Amino acid sequence: MGSAFEPFRFSQHPLDLSPVEHPLPLRTARMPPVATSHDPIVARNPNNDHSNRTRAAGRAGRICRMSERGIALIAATSAILGSITTGAEEHAATLELLVDEDVVAAETERRLADIAIGMTAWAKRLNLGAAADATEVAISLKLLNVVLRRPSGRLPLTRIRSAKNYIGYHLAAHLALHTYLRRNNRPAPGFLMLDQPTQAFFPESPATLPPSETLTEQPSPPTSNSSTTS
Known part of the structure; x- marks a missing residue:
């Protein structure tokens, strides 16, 4: 029975390790053009x-x-x-x-006089200050404000005190203007809403109330419950 392992045996012919030259084939054909991203159309189809x-x-x-x-x-x-x-x-x-400027001024005064009739009636109806002695309540184009004409002289609205008179005379002027425009078929709305016309009567600051008295709680009277026995 032989051994399981045989010794390595060197070959009798040594290896030839000298370099061998293998010449590479030279390509003389020209490479086709490659398309670039800068000019793709020309590269694809010149x-x-x-x-x-x-x-x-x-x-x-x-x-x-x-x-x-x-x-x-x-x-x-x-x-x-x-x-x-x-x-x-x-x-x-x-x-x-x-157009004559004098005619325009005269026509403006005539229309303001018609509006003053309604303003005077509204001022007297609202019982505004100095309205009882006024012969006319009108709008002054020079002052752009309400003016009262009296036998003793003209009285502008700035000399009439109280917030009630300020709101009242402005309200009378607005109602007179609105009525005049509606009667003459001018483009004015037929519906009018006034927000808080009584604001002048509001107190400027809440009134100081006296300290409330201490209320003693009174006992409630007993209620009689009727019961039936069977």
Whole structure:
């Protein structure tokens, strides 16, 4: 029975470790062009350069024509607006020559006199201060405020004290103006709502109440419960 392990035996022929030269084949064919990300269209099809330029020139021509049309349209619109403005200015100048300032002032005073009739009636009805002796309660264009005309002289609203009179005379003026506009078919609403017209009568600060008296709780009388026995 032989041994299970046999000794390693070296070969009688030594290995040839000298380098062997294997020449690489030289390629003389030219590599095909590689498309780059900078010019993908030309890289894919270098023969369509002429068509690309033709399309770009066509687009540029269309843009130029559209721009010229827009400029012409703006010029025509400006000319139309200029003629309309000139005509309106000439018409306004003609109307100013036909209108007399004295006539306008007289007509304004006449209309304010009609409104003053309603203001006087409302002031007397509300029993406002100095309204009983006033012959007329009107609106002054010079002061832009309410003025009372009395036999003793004119009295402006600024000389009439109390918040009640301020609110009352402004309310009388508003009602008279509203009534005049409605009667003359002017564009005024037919519904009127006044928010807190009695605000002048509110106290400026809450009144100081006296300390409340201590109330002794009185015992409630006993209630009689009727019971039935069976």
